Amino acid sequence: MILQSLVNYYEILASDADSDIPRLGYGKANVSYAVNLSADGELLNIIPLKINVQKGKKLVEVPQSMEVPEQEKKSVGIKSNFLCENSSYMFGIDNKGKPERSKECFKAFKELHINILQNINNAAAKAVISFVNNWDIDQGLEHPALQEYLDEILSGANLVFKMDGGEFVHQNKEIRQIWEKHKSSSENTNVMQCLVTGKxxxxxxxxxxxxxxxxxxxxxxxxVSFNDRAYESYGRYKEQGLNSPVSEYATFAYTTVLNYLLADGSHKMYLGDATIVFWAESPKKIYQDFMSLYMNGGMVNNDERMVKDEVAAREVRSVFEKIAQGKPIDDLSDVFDEKTNFHILALSPNSARLAVRFFTSNSFGSLIRKIAMHYQDLRMEKQYATDADAISIWRLLNETVSPKSNDKAASPLMAGATLKAIITGSPYPASLYNAILIRIKAEKEINYYKAAIIKAYLLRNTNKFKEVLTMSLNEQSPNRAYILGRLFAVLEKAQHDANPGINATIKDRYFTSACATPASVFPVLLRLSQHYISKAEYGYVSDRKIADILEKLDINNHPFPSNLSLEEQGVFILGYYHQRNAFYQKNNKKSEEN
Structure with missing residues (x-):
């Protein structure tokens, strides 16, 4: 399914005249320098090809991405690429301290180019053949043309040939034709039914x-790889590809388009240890622009080299406005075809292989509605005006990490599971909820983001507590855990009123115990509250509020619970947040009126 989706997307891009996806027999490579040759094959000079790009606030030099003849898969063996190589192959020199191996590399480079180019009557081809025949490896390090950029060249930078400052050799029409003919005459004679194309x-x-x-x-x-007898089957010794037969065309197509997606910094995401790419079955980039902005809470990541489509940005704003107003996401604009298939693939490193963390496919419209449901579930009355209207997944995961931790990354497994829950509409992972509870109990702080996560988790993962899983305070709720959270907030305010500007409150000492074992804490807090009420100027207001809440609890007939479950602790925290925020909003309203 994954490979079929990638091959299908390659064919969509390859048939689009505006796409720069490499065609069969070619691939993308990051090239730093051009080796400038004369018509006689003499090395004239080295031409730098690096380009300046904006990364954050800095302008940095990076190699230029170019379409070159398809690169060979290399491991420990010696195998040369055609017309695009590093100094070990092109000059027989490097800084790896293995001169004999470098000579073997140059020998392989020379043999490949003579074999392909010797029968073509072309000036560029003759220049390359003359160069490989006359190049002196032993004097290579001393060649004056290499001196200016020698250190970077020896470090493994990719190089291509250029003819006397003009045309790149690998872009010459006749040479491209001879290369394509060479590629089509494969020595591989194994013909089977391809698992991807069925042919x-x-x-x-x-x-x-x-x-x-x-x-x-x-x-x-x-x-896809098999490099050990333990992974081979049916006697496929040294014929690794036959264990999972994929045609040469399908192999080229899926690897080319996946590398194309991974090279596009504006349309991929990093989450935990996973790299996530996404694509629509359409040549239009607006689908990816929309999804990139949408997953990021409508914000553009300024650290990436990205230019977002203004139409996509406008559509994202429109969707978030509907979410903020509590409206359903109906039809998207005419810009999008909601029935277009959209794919999301998460890959993680696994030594020399890549692990598929997850892969999901759905119609674009369905996927947007599932993510919209996630933002709807998170809707919560803000603590401060500067709090984000839409909480991006990065901000959500950051709340699970201690601010004092040196490693600011969230758990990779939890991050992957959370994203999967968002895009599939499934329950959030318990690890996310538990991590938030741990952070609250450790930091003694309940902010807008943590409260929103707790509300979203309970809303999607349980069938209980519906009446308290609201944006703001529900004073009519009879839920005991919720009322206890409200009571704690009222007791804390009574202490604040009696001691304005106090640094440490009852929250710092008693919150964790009150949340988990109310019966052991609340009698003590209620006794203390009488001292605060008598001391405060308007203590009678708090006293009346405490009495109203205690009446709802009816502790004479229903004593304080000895303990609360993890879910009830989340409800307690929501009650505390809602009640405290109600005080905050009330004070703000008074300030505005004054």
């Missing part, structure tokens, strides 16, 4: 590496 085709033995997954090896990783 009888030549099967790929090795699959190209996937690059761009956070935490994976720099040379890339594989989704």
């Amino acid at each position: 009888e085709e030549t099967i790929a033995r090795l699959h190209p590496s996937i690059k761009g997954v956070k935490g994976a090896q720099s040379v890339g990783g594989s989704i």
Whole structure:
């Protein structure tokens, strides 16, 4: 399913005239320098190809992404690429301290280019052949043309050929034709039914590496690979590809389009240890623009090189306005086809391989409604005017991490499970809820974001407590855990009124116990409250409020509970937040009136 979706998307992009997806036989590579040759194959100079890009507030130099002949999958062996290589292959020199291996690399490079280019009557081809025939490896480090950029060249930067400052050799029309002919004449004779296309085709033995997954090896990783007898079956010794037969065409298509997606910084996300890419079965980027903004709570990540479609931004704002007003998400605008299939793939590093964390497919309209439901579940009366209207998944996960922790990343498993719950509309993971409770009890602080997460979890994961899972205070609720949370907030306010500006309140000492074992704490707090009420100027207001809440509890007939379940503790916290926020909103209203 994953490979079929990727191959299908490759074909959609390949048929689009405006797409820059590499065609069959080609791939993308980050190229730093061009080796400028004369018509006689003499090295004239090195031309830098790096470009300046904005990363945050800084302008940095990065290699230029270019379409080059398809790169070989390399491990420990020696195998040369065509017309795009590093200094080990192109010059026979590097800084790895293995000169003999570098010579073997240059030998492989030379043999490949002579083999492909020797029968073509083309000036650029003749120049390359003359270069590889006349290049002196032993004097390579001393060549004056290399000196200016020698350190970076030796460090493994990719290089391509250029003809006397003009055309890139790998872009020459005749050379492209001879390369495509060479690629089509595969030595692989294994023909089987491809698991992806269903056709009888030549099967790929090795699959190209996937690059761009956070935490994976720099040379890339594989989704499909068999490199040990333990993973082989049916006697497929040294014929790894036949264990999971994928045609050479399907292999090229899925790896090319996946690398294309992973190279696009504006349409991928990092969540925990997972790298997440998403795509619609359409050549239009607006679907990805919309999803990228939507998952980020409508905010643009300024650290990425991204330009968002203004139409997508307008549509995201429209959706969030409906959510803020409590309106259902009906039809999207005519810009989108709601029936278009949309795919989300999460990949994690796993040594030389890549692990699929999850993969989901749905219609674009259905997916938008599921994420809208997530934002609806999170709706909560804000604590401060500066609090975000829409809570992005990153902000949500950040609330599970201690502010004192050196590692600010949330648990990878929890992050993946949370995102999966959001995009599928399934229950949130218990680990998210438990992490929030732990942070509240450790920090003794209940902010807007934590309260919203608790409300969303209980709303989606339980069939109880519906009457208290609201945006703001519900004074009519008979739920005891909720009322106890409200009572704690009233007792804390009574202390504040008696001691304005106090640093440590009853919350710092008693909140955790009150939340978990009310019977052991509330009698003590009620006795203390009489002292605060007598001391405060308007203590009678708090006294009346406490009496009203105690009347709802009816503690004479129903004593304080000895303990509260984890779910009830969440309800207690919501009661506390709602009641405290009601005081805050009331004070703000008075200030505005004055």
